[in-house]
Amino acid sequence: MQKLLDFLNGQMNQPALYGNLQSSWFHYLAVILVIIGSIISVTRLKGMDEKKLDKVLIIFSIILLTLELYKQLIFSYQANWDYQWYAFPFQFCSTPMYIALAAGLTKNKVIKEAMISFLATFGLFAGAAVMIYPATVFVQTTGINIQTMVHHGGMTILGVGLLANHVKLKWSSVLKASVVFASLMVIAMVMNGVFNAFIQDGTFNMFFINHKFDNGIPVLMIFQPLVPHIVFLLIYLFGFMLCASIVFGIRYGIDKIDFHKKPVYQRA
Numbered sequence: 314m315q316k317l318l319d320f321l322n323g324q325m326n327q328p329a330l331y332g333n334l335q336s337s338w339f340h341y342l343a344v345i346l347v348i349i350g351s352i353i354s355v356t357r358l359k360g361m362d363e364k365k366l367d368k369v370l371i372i373f374s375i376i377l378l379t380l381e382l383y384k385q386l387i388f389s390y391q392a393n394w395d396y397q398w399y400a401f402p403f404q405f406c407s408t409p410m411y412i413a414l415a416a417g418l419t420k421n422k423v424i425k426e427a428m429i430s431f432l433a434t435f436g437l438f439a440g441a442a443v444m445i446y447p448a449t450v451f452v453q454t455t456g457i458n459i460q461t462m463v464h465h466g467g468m469t470i471l472g473v474g475l476l477a478n479h480v481k482l483k484w485s486s487v488l489k490a491s492v493v494f495a496s497l498m499v500i501a502m503v504m505n506g507v508f509n510a511f512i513q514d515g516t517f518n519m520f521f522i523n524h525k526f527d528n529g530i531p532v533l534m535i536f537q538p539l540v541p542h543i544v545f546l547l548i549y550l551f552g553f554m555l556c557a558s559i560v561f562g563i564r565y566g567i568d569k570i571d572f573h574k575k576p577v578y579q580r581a
Contacts, residue, residue, distance in 0.1 A: 318386075321387055322391065323456065324454060351473040354470045358475065366479065367416075369471075371414060373413050376463070388400050391454075403501060404520060409431075409432055409440070412436070412497075416429055430481075430486040433490075433561075434486075436471070441469045443461075444469055447461070447465075477564070487554070491557065494557070498549070504519050505519055532552070
């Protein structure tokens with residue numbers, strides 16, 4: 314068992330952010346694989362029926378949950394089996410693995426549509442943001458670096474495929490996705506409250522909205538010390554709704570372009 318744990322705890326040089334090929338090859342390789350995976354996702358999810366899509370969502374979730382279990386094990390092992398509350402798996406980027414599983418299992422079409430819209434907008438934004446700027450996710454543990462790239466890269470790949478093929482091109486889709494996001498925020502708030510009241514061991518900042526700790530998210534961290542907490546929560550909610558709307562707006566705009574329409578100078 315000890316040899317297995319030591320193997321799973323294998324080390325590497327911490328990948329640098331946009332450095333030379335020697336220091337940043339891991340990040341560059343991950344980005345290339347995600348781009349290729351996104352292209353494949355768009356083509357393979359096209360025309361996929363609901364039953365097959367459910368299987369894709371469930372498999373995606375199982376892969377991410379399995380890797381998450383590995384992460385929790387290694388973080389605890391590295392801390393002499395003292396559980397690291399800061400790594401509890403209910404951050405914004407953690408939620409797609411739960412939502413994908415729920416979407417794949419539910420037979421309620423309204424709930425499924427809202428969850429798929431969430432994965433294709435909020436989930437896609439979160440995954441792509443980390444892939445583009447993984448400033449805080451890389452460490453020296455090889456398996457953790459693989460886990461975080463598979464996790465966030467998978468969110469991106471799945472989100473692109475769903476957005477291209479399985480989201481209704483109506484702005485109500487963003488609203489439905491926002492209801493899912495707001496519900497997850499409420500769960501995170503309850504978790505933070507329970508931790509603050511009963512556990513108080515280390516750092517526990519789900520969704521980075523626990524008033525006891527700094528937010529740390531670019532832009533949002535500026536507002537946290539300047540406004541009442543309830544106002545900050547509203548800024549947080551509407552800020553991410555805006556990001557999801559931009560993601561959806563890009564897809565909506567692409568759909569409105571008629572690529573087969575001849576340019577004016579050719580029709581004259």
